Amino acid sequence: MDDPAKQVPPAYIPAPDPAPAPAYQGGYVPPQGGYVPPQGGYMPPQGGYVPSQGGYMPPQTGYAPAPQQYPGAPQQQSSTNVVVVQQQPTTAVNTTYVHHTSGDHYFTLSIVLSFICFFCGSWWALLCTIPAIFFSLNAKAAEERGDVAATQSNTNISLGLNIAGIVSYAVCWVIIVIAVVIDVVVVGDV
Numbered sequence: 001m002d003d004p005a006k007q008v009p010p011a012y013i014p015a016p017d018p019a020p021a022p023a024y025q026g027g028y029v030p031p032q033g034g035y036v037p038p039q040g041g042y043m044p045p046q047g048g049y050v051p052s053q054g055g056y057m058p059p060q061t062g063y064a065p066a067p068q069q070y071p072g073a074p075q076q077q078s079s080t081n082v083v084v085v086q087q088q089p090t091t092a093v094n095t096t097y098v099h100h101t102s103g104d105h106y107f108t109l110s111i112v113l114s115f116i117c118f119f120c121g122s123w124w125a126l127l128c129t130i131p132a133i134f135f136s137l138n139a140k141a142a143e144e145r146g147d148v149a150a151t152q153s154n155t156n157i158s159l160g161l162n163i164a165g166i167v168s169y170a171v172c173w174v175i176i177v178i179a180v181v182i183d184v185v186v187v188g189d190v
Helices: 107-119 123-145 148-189
Strands: none
Touching: 107 123, 107 148, 123 148
């Protein structure tokens, strides 16, 4: 058998040290320790079996007594739970949405003004509205190519020509009204 001098009685075997708590790295940290019973005061009666103080007591073995569980107390865990939280690397995702819905670029305004000027007799206003049609078409083509500067330039020129067409149309009608009034006044006096 074994040498009795080398045997150590069970009461002298040191209990292993619990593992040290890991350093906090973010995330959930499980609670440490177990249930602590309240100190003094009135405790309401608990349901279930409560062992009496008298009766059979097991013999002492030299080990620490097993922890007692109280009714309704949470279970004490004997192992240490370790939660490892590892941050995932972030990746940058650049998403480019290409928006190809072409704007009007004053094309409809140019067409409407051209018809009004043509049918109402202000044909010199067509010198402004017809080029406005071409500049608005050039703005649409530049937008499809992705040329922002050319799109803005052609759109602004088309708007300016349409405004010039409206002004010349208004000037034309003012001249016509003045001419008719003068003709009626002069002819009416004779």
